Amino acid sequence: METVKIKAPGTVANLVCGFDILGLALNEPCDIMEFRLLDEPKVVIHNRDAFDLPTDPEQNVAGVVLLAAIEKAGGNVGFEVTIEKHIKPGSGLGSSAASAAGAAVGANKLLGNRFSTDELIQLAMIGEKLATGVKHADNITPCILGGITLIRSIHPIDIVPLATPDLYVTVVHPQIEVRTSDARQILKQQVYLKDAIKQWGNIAGLVAGFMRNDKQLIGRSLEDVIIEPVRSILIPGFDEVKTRSKEAGALGGGISGSGPSVFMLSETETIAREVGAIMNAVYREIGIENYVYVTTISKEGVQVDGESGVGSGE
Known part of the structure; x- marks a missing residue:
């Protein structure tokens, strides 16, 4: 597979009392990301929205995740990504997590699903650290896994998916x-x-x-x-x-x-x-x-x- 298109959902983190440990995924809004595998180790970013986010991969949430994925995969591939954000940055709806988680999942798909779920979470948290200064997973884990998640620990990764009531x-x-x-x-x-x-x-x-x-x-x-x-x-x-x-x-x-x-x-x-x-x-x-x-x-x-x-x- 040389191209893949993904949809990354917005998320609600904390769920009031669960600061940094609880989160849920939403059915809307969602970001759309399209990835193409490159045969050289670089990341090319195109924005298809009005938010004017950086296209320098080292300054872009999705970009730093893709760079980390390249390194983790051995450094002989690259990625081109087109990002269409519908989750406004700074909204509190997990905009950076959607970019980070979407990048991790998209890269993994193009690489033949070589990364485990825990590795996807670790990759995506690199993007969250760029965005917020802190590695946290309360948006990342529901974005990747869906439903409601409890982060028991991030050192080591220990995620507990919870039952999801119809609300x-x-x-x-x-x-x-x-x-x-x-x-x-x-x-x-x-x-x-x-x-x-x-x-x-x-x-x-x-x-x-x-x-x-x-x-x-x-x-x-x-x-x-x-x-x-x-x-x-x-x-x-x-x-x-x-x-x-x-x-x-x-x-x-x-x-x-x-x-x-x-x-x-x-x-x-x-x-x-x-x-x-x-x-x-x-x-x-x-x-x-x-x-x-x-x-x-x-x-x-x-x-x-x-x-x-x-x-x-x-």
């Missing part, structure tokens, strides 16, 4: 930018033990809720006492969106990744669409343009054209 996801992306690196810098480096205990209970409750398909337990556990109180000050309208969405019947939600996007989980499409209307209204009232997605959890993750996804988010 609707409503996401509002206010058209402002919150840089992941900036959102990390404002976090407290120490927390009170009482807050840590409460957070651990919420994480355990959320995981149990997913595994037991207990929607009410999921809703009760979508509470963050450590990260959200700090990061939410960067997102205008956040408290009102969250309060009014839950009043409309949403199970709960919070900041998607580092923001500014905000997500809510709902049991029915009717509630999810009502939540979307509320989100849109809040931001219209405060004069901020926004885009709303009403979607579901992708159980496939990165999809190679004509094939099912890399992992199984069942």
